[in-house]
Amino acid sequence: MSVLVFIEAKSKVSKAALEAVSYGSKIGSTTVITYGNINEQELNIIGEYGGEKILVNRSLNESNDQQLTNLISAAVEHTGANVVVISQDQTGKSIGPRVAAKLNAGHVSGAISLPETANGFVVNTNVFSGKAMAKIAVHSEIKVISLLPNSHAPVKTNGSATIEEFNADLGEGKIIVKELKTQGEGIPLPEAELVVSAGRGLKGPENWGIVEDLASTIGATTACSRPVADIGWRPHHEHVGQTGIAIRPNLYIAAGISGAIQHLAGVNGSKVIVVINTDSEAPFFKAADYGIIGDAFEVLPRLNEAFKKFQSSQN
Amino acid sequence: MKLLVCISKVPDTTSKINFVDNNTKFDESGVQYIVNPYDEWYALVRALELVEKHGGTVTTITVGTNADDPTIRKALAIGANDAVRIDANPNDPFFVAKQIANYASNENFDIVLTGKETINYNGSQIGGMVAELLDVPYISLATKLDVDGETATLERDVQGGVEVVEVNTPFVLSASKGMAEQRIPNMRGIMAARTKPLNVIPAVEIENLTSVLSYSLPDAKSGCKYIDPENMDELVDLLHNEAKVI
Numbered sequence: 001m002s003v004l005v006f007i008e009a010k011s012k013v014s015k016a017a018l019e020a021v022s023y024g025s026k027i028g029s030t031t032v033i034t035y036g037n038i039n040e041q042e043l044n045i046i047g048e049y050g051g052e053k054i055l056v057n058r059s060l061n062e063s064n065d066q067q068l069t070n071l072i073s074a075a076v077e078h079t080g081a082n083v084v085v086i087s088q089d090q091t092g093k094s095i096g097p098r099v100a101a102k103l104n105a106g107h108v109s110g111a112i113s114l115p116e117t118a119n120g121f122v123v124n125t126n127v128f129s130g131k132a133m134a135k136i137a138v139h140s141e142i143k144v145i146s147l148l149p150n151s152h153a154p155v156k157t158n159g160s161a162t163i164e165e166f167n168a169d170l171g172e173g174k175i176i177v178k179e180l181k182t183q184g185e186g187i188p189l190p191e192a193e194l195v196v197s198a199g200r201g202l203k204g205p206e207n208w209g210i211v212e213d214l215a216s217t218i219g220a221t222t223a224c225s226r227p228v229a230d231i232g233w234r235p236h237h238e239h240v241g242q243t244g245i246a247i248r249p250n251l252y253i254a255a256g257i258s259g260a261i262q263h264l265a266g267v268n269g270s271k272v273i274v275v276i277n278t279d280s281e282a283p284f285f286k287a288a289d290y291g292i293i294g295d296a297f298e299v300l301p302r303l304n305e306a307f308k309k310f311q312s313s314q315n
Numbered sequence: 316m317k318l319l320v321c322i323s324k325v326p327d328t329t330s331k332i333n334f335v336d337n338n339t340k341f342d343e344s345g346v347q348y349i350v351n352p353y354d355e356w357y358a359l360v361r362a363l364e365l366v367e368k369h370g371g372t373v374t375t376i377t378v379g380t381n382a383d384d385p386t387i388r389k390a391l392a393i394g395a396n397d398a399v400r401i402d403a404n405p406n407d408p409f410f411v412a413k414q415i416a417n418y419a420s421n422e423n424f425d426i427v428l429t430g431k432e433t434i435n436y437n438g439s440q441i442g443g444m445v446a447e448l449l450d451v452p453y454i455s456l457a458t459k460l461d462v463d464g465e466t467a468t469l470e471r472d473v474q475g476g477v478e479v480v481e482v483n484t485p486f487v488l489s490a491s492k493g494m495a496e497q498r499i500p501n502m503r504g505i506m507a508a509r510t511k512p513l514n515v516i517p518a519v520e521i522e523n524l525t526s527v528l529s530y531s532l533p534d535a536k537s538g539c540k541y542i543d544p545e546n547m548d549e550l551v552d553l554l555h556n557e558a559k560v561i
């Protein structure tokens with residue numbers, strides 16, 4: 001099969017992008033399409049993860065859904081790809097379905113496995129906010145797969161890729177970007193491998209220092225339960241769960257969160273869950289790998305110290 | 316202003332997720348359906364607020380069977396003017412998007428609003444597909460929407476931040492948390508909803524591009540290992556040597 005992987009790489013090739021490239025290369029011969037003024041040295045990393053050829057469009061600088069859709073479909077035509085892979089980050093959510101509709105292609109949203117091709121083309125996906133999985137069969141000639149971040153570990157192949165400039169008629173960009181308000185340097189929640197999260201048990205926004213300290217020690221992203229975001233203790237973009245962001249980190253540490261079904265829905269794809277709660281009956285312990293029945297105000301700083309000790313012993 | 320809001324029904328968030336018929340069907344027994352929270356709390360309510368301010372109408376659209384009618388009535392009770400239901404089983408996102416685009420293409424809507432995803436399939440697909448089929452811009456994951464004449468200003472979630480964008484109508488958006496606050500329908504709304512128009516339209520014929528073969532549940536956790544709250548060194552050791560995540 002011939003695969004086209006779209007990645008967005010403003011200045012750096014992200015981990016989610018490498019996941020998509022690596023995933024694509026497991027399906028077939030992989031060409032990568034990207035845009036912007038990213039330098040060639042950075043692009044070379046793509047070759048080390050299985051990309052054979054890189055097409056880069058230098059005329060486009062902003063993520064504009066219609067222009068990106070035109071770019072990707074021109075690259076599909078150029079390469080004859082029959083599988084298109086897009087990482088399902090925010091940009092992926094905006095263009096994946098659009099590209100599929102343009103190509104008259106079946107779209108797999110939230111893919112968590114490689115396609116099985118013994119009998120048709122079947123991909124396992126995350127549904128019910130992680131409470132279940134569904135096997136989706138795609139019947140169209142071209143298939144578009146939106147790959148969930150953190151579901152395919154990128155594998156180094158030590159190959160290398162050729163880089164070509166790629167131009168196409170992209171049409172007009174109709175969305176004008178006025179301003180970008182950044183949320184700091186941290187790793188965005190959907191891509192984070194380590195997450196430290198806290199809930200109403202922390203009692204007030206002034207107490208989040210112990211959560212942030214722990215997160216910064218281990219390089220984790222912070223998250224929170226819904227009520228905490230709703231009352232304004234924490235920003236909305238930290239809200240995880242069924243009606244917030246669904247995440248699949250390697251490690252999820254939850255302090256002062258009861259573990260309501262709607263919260264679990266968004267986090268139970270985590271590989272390892274650590275729960276810290278004063279109430280031994282808190283439902284979250286049923287979903288936990290490691291449980292600490294104790295006061296978050298004491299346990300979080302102690303855990304922070306333990307991690308620091310561990311880190312210095314590793315050096 | 317003429318606004319179209321896509322509404323779908325989803326199992327209540329406390330529903331037990333089980334499957335029947337050899338794991339090919341969602342087990343509906345005892346399941347209560349609600350309007351998909353993103354459609355209701357954000358897309359619908361913001362549409363109503365805009366029409367209250369600028370005048371106009373809010374129409375809802377659903378691809379579904381008469382099993383969807385109670386949730387459609389709920390959307391009418393919250394304040395939509397009328398509803399359209401395209402009579403078909405919504406089994407494939409492209410099929411659904413085609414039906415909605417087919418209807419919308421003759422109606423000159425200024426904005427088509429969808430929720431950012433449904434809480435059962437989490438597909439986040441319909442808005443983007445409808446936008447492509449109508450050949451208009453798509454603003455995904457929008458958390459804020461204001462309209463001034465033909466120009467709309469939105470905020471949307473992007474990698475690592477929030478983007479403020481401007482776009483002219485017509486366009487399609489998917490609504491995320493922050494766009495509006497949930498509204499509870501009052502008695503008057505519920506009474507009025509009974510007589511508001513719910514137009515049932517036959518579906519256009521389109522082949523499904525995808526289908527669900529089977530479902531499965533994630534492996535159950537093997538049980539929780541409890542650790543002495545005084546001994547966090549042990550936890551770090553387990554995370555490193557046993558779980559291998561640190």
Ligand SMILES: Cc1cc2nc3c(=O)[nH]c(=O)nc-3n(C[C@H](O)[C@H](O)[C@H](O)COP(=O)(O)OP(=O)(O)OC[C@H]3O[C@@H](n4cnc5c(N)ncnc54)[C@H](O)[C@@H]3O)c2cc1C
Nearest residue numbers: 199200201225226241242243256257258260262263278296
């Ligand atoms: C339609 C719908 C959608 C929803 N979607 C979401 C969602 O996406 N995400 C989400 O999170 N919720 C969601 N909810 C809300 C959910 O039902 C719960 O109400 C919420 O998750 C509870 O948040 P919490 O655990 O922070 O607070 P609480 O339930 O109040 O729990 C606080 C916990 O902290 C513990 N605690 C107290 N003091 C301490 C201490 N000193 N140290 C350690 N532990 C302590 C308590 O024992 C308790 O277990 C949704 C609800 C509905 C109805």
